[in-house]
Amino acid sequence: MTSVQTEQQDLIFGSLNDQQRAAVEHINGPVLILAGAGSGKTRALTHRIAFLIQQGVAPWQILSVTFTNKAATEMKERIKNLLHLVEEDSDFGFRSTDFKTGRLPVMGTFHSICVRILRRDIEKLGRDRNFVIYDSDDQEKLMKQVLKELHIEEAELKPRAALAYIGRFKSEALNPKEAQEQATSDRMQKVAQAYARFQTRLREANAMDFDDLILETVRLFHECPDVLSRYQETWKYLHVDEYQDTNHAQYLFITMLAQKYGNLCVIGDPDQSIYGFRGADIRNILEFEKDYPKAIRIKLERNYRSTQPILTAADAVIAANPNRPEKRMWTERTEGPQIIVNEVRDERREAEEAIRAVQDIQRQGTALREQVILYRTHAQSRLFEEACMRAGIPYRILGGVKFYGRKEVKDVLAYLYVILNPNDTVSMLRIINIPSRKIGDTTLGKLQAHAAARSLSLWDTLLDVQNVTDLDGGTKARIDTFTRIILKYKELLARDVVSVLARDLIDELKMEDWLKEGTQEGEERWLNVQELLTVMRKYDSLEPQVSLTSFLEEVALVSEVDKLTEGRSDALTLMTLHLCKGLEFEHVIIVGCEEGLFPHSNSMFDKEQLEEERRIMYVGMTRARTWLRLMFAQNRFLWGENKSGAPSRFLDDLPDAVVERRSDDMLSAFAWATGSAEQRMRGGKLEPFRQHADVDIEFKQDMSFDDASQENDADVGSRIEHPTFGRGTVIARRGDIVDIQFDGGKKKTFALSIAPLKVI
């Protein structure tokens, strides 16, 4: 071995624990890595890939599927450092259609990888490689048209509902025909019908939605064995991160690739599966060893992120879920602040208190970028945003009204889509009257009738507008103006990069004038357009047409979390619990911990959905390194009504030993210290429960008194002794958490790793 190689080996293995090392070393055959929260799985994965390369595997033979583009970028960076790769090729992943180049592995989300495959090979399915990608907004517009065509009333089947069903079908890799065969009810027949028509329309527009990207790739593999075989030979080493959140279509994709060499390494944590609603199938990870009987299973159980109180609390919450693989997370950070459970009067107070807590921690020296407020639904964000503004705290919100979802931004993008592909009817309809050209529903109706009668596309009809009989001359002229603009820029496509093209277009459309309208809002919209132009400049160095397609591609596939890397400024982050997966912060505040909101009322009465809600809570809690605060409001203004809800049932599971309860008013602070959420719901009103306060205080003293209790391994039935409560019997055990019936009559819950218990 050369000295460089030795040095690389040291870098790769030097800092790993035994389990991580095992994960890195087992490079051949199927490997299942069960990686608990904060267990250094990204580290294991990057080191594993670096090791593969160091062992002589060509980088392009390695495929790694990540959950976000941000994760892919970060991992590439780390691999570069491990291998001392100095050259800049961070952009390689997106643009090249030739996979067998580059000094870094192919990394990206399922969606971005599939797009690259399709751009390269989809012509083998008889489709055009310049397809556009429809987002949910576009989908909804198209579905509305489809339902209209099929004479399905909105009351019978709402576009969103139809799309939700279709999404289900697609994630299960069912085509319209199969959906039809499955449909038993009248309603599902209609859905299947809509599905079929929807796909036809997509195809006519040369468009795909997100799910199609995966499905069409699977279909391509299926129908063109030579293509599949080529990719199997290219990517001999496969990795999938966050495997617990893959759906069936994604499962098929990766399974087909793995068929030949079987070098598939999947990483995940069943306790963090939170995307069931969009078809993620937790069985993919739970049954991996059935699919691959020879799989090696590695568990990463050491947590490098959080303090013991945080782990204990999170563990206690997740322990209530059934059918979990055995897992015992541990940390060397045995000391840490208590989890704060904070009761407030109402949602306004909640926002104020949360911001105050953030400022508190900030004063102690933790930057805002290290802090986050997590909520269950986007709708909750507004009050926190307002509280930030009042307090003068810089913040950034992920999700909600997305930048690329803004009307003015989508308008510009729609122009670009149409210039690239005039058959994109959804985009065409979006912009044909923007800015106003007096082409309204009446005119469009006539155009569409003309198109239908001659089976022309809308675009061809526009080109042929002089022959549309029942339009007056003025209208024809205005349509002509529009077509000319599109044709003009279509020609410029070969000459101008996207930023130049778009700038000229925006000038020609006089967007600044009609966007601004002299209002504050208008000013902001214009700024958004300029911001978009700035983003485009990143693509200036590419070939003109490639610069446009690359730009549109990246825009279509950016996730909210990808944007976290943008902007270096120090700001507090606000986002939904779903978006926080894979991230970590010094200080985490989870708000709205109330029955009906979290767990959400739509998920409260279904066993499996409720389990998923619990996992969402687990994910949120385990993002915290040092401080964790859970908040709930006694009253909340929801849907125009003031509702008083019970604290979330998840709070019931927190062991008293690691919790400090705070409240707007002390009397009610302890009111809910005992009794289940369900009981409190039934009882309606909260009941003062002062006598338990002293028990809590007593208990806290026990904490400091503890030192040598970690070795205890009590199981159900074990007799134990506690310095304050005396002797008792373990009556239940869930991981680190035990319930103890004391001989004196009291029943208490403890965390084994913390409580001063002695097995006797």
Added chain:
DNA sequence: CCCGCTTACGTTTTT
């Protein structure tokens, strides 16, 4: 065809 007002409806969660 456009604008402004009224009404209906909604809130899970996302690539």
Added chain:
DNA sequence: CGTAAGCGGG
């Protein structure tokens, strides 16, 4: 409550 679609008068 807040927003977005929908309607009717200009």
